[in-house]
Amino acid sequence: xxxxxxxxxxxxxxxxxxxxxxxxxxxxxxxxxxxxxxxxxxxxxxxxxxxxxxxxxxxxxxxxxxxxxxxxxxxxxxxxxxxxxxxxxxxxxxxxxxxxxxxxxxxxxxxxxxxxxxxxxxxxxxxxxxxxxxxxxxxxxxxxxxxxxxxxxxxxxxxxxxxxxxxxxxxxxxxxxxxxxxxxxxxxxxxxxxxxxxxxxxxxxxxxxxxxxxxxxxxxxxxxxxxxxxxxxxxx
Numbered sequence: 357x358x359x360x361x362x363x364x365x366x367x368x369x370x371x372x373x374x375x376x377x378x379x380x381x382x383x384x385x386x387x388x389x390x391x392x393x394x395x396x397x398x399x400x401x402x403x404x405x406x407x408x409x410x411x412x413x414x415x416x417x418x419x420x421x422x423x424x425x426x427x428x429x430x431x432x433x434x435x436x437x438x439x440x441x442x443x444x445x446x447x448x449x450x451x452x453x454x455x456x457x458x459x460x461x462x463x464x465x466x467x468x469x470x471x472x473x474x475x476x477x478x479x480x481x482x483x484x485x486x487x488x489x490x491x492x493x494x495x496x497x498x499x500x501x502x503x504x505x506x507x508x509x510x511x512x513x514x515x516x517x518x519x520x521x522x523x524x525x526x527x528x529x530x531x532x533x534x535x536x537x538x539x540x541x542x543x544x545x546x547x548x549x550x551x552x553x554x555x556x557x558x559x560x561x562x563x564x565x566x567x568x569x570x571x572x573x574x575x576x577x578x579x580x581x582x583x584x585x586x587x588x589x590x591x592x
Contacts, residue, residue, distance in 0.1 A: 359383075359385065363389060363435060365439065389413050390411075448461060473519055484532055533576075542556060
């Protein structure tokens, strides 16, 4: 029986929920984090209270996300891995020809950049005690320039790519490993019907990639995993 403890942000749906199911099957104990703790109740019921706990926390709020880590360690006694997965995608046009109102852009930037940064800051002291593992959800959009409407989203994922590298450099000598997962188009609530008509991955495809990284021996640090659906244009 695996007694490792994994914290997942954005755990109520999509990649987070799929990873929770994979990790629970592998024996992890789970701290499931979402803005709305009630949205996590079905997963906690599915896994059982001995395996999973639900924590309501906004990943853009330092007090809340650091409190989520503290609650996890109090409940399970340790933290072995954290999956900074919560994200938001909004359509943007810098010329104002469509997309979301600029007042809403702040939420995406805070969620996608500030969120994983402070999640890492909250989790890393606990991960250092267990020579643990930090996993971040990036995107293939963080490997190339994406036109509108994905332009600002692409910029936030470029930031996550840089964030992973910066944390990995600081982690040298601590035993902590850092993995950046860079999915292509995944069939989740965030994509449009037009995108859904293209080749897509399932959330479980990404969950398998996360668990692959977590299952490596301590001597192996899988830095990046890029996963695209078969047939996706590598520039899109």
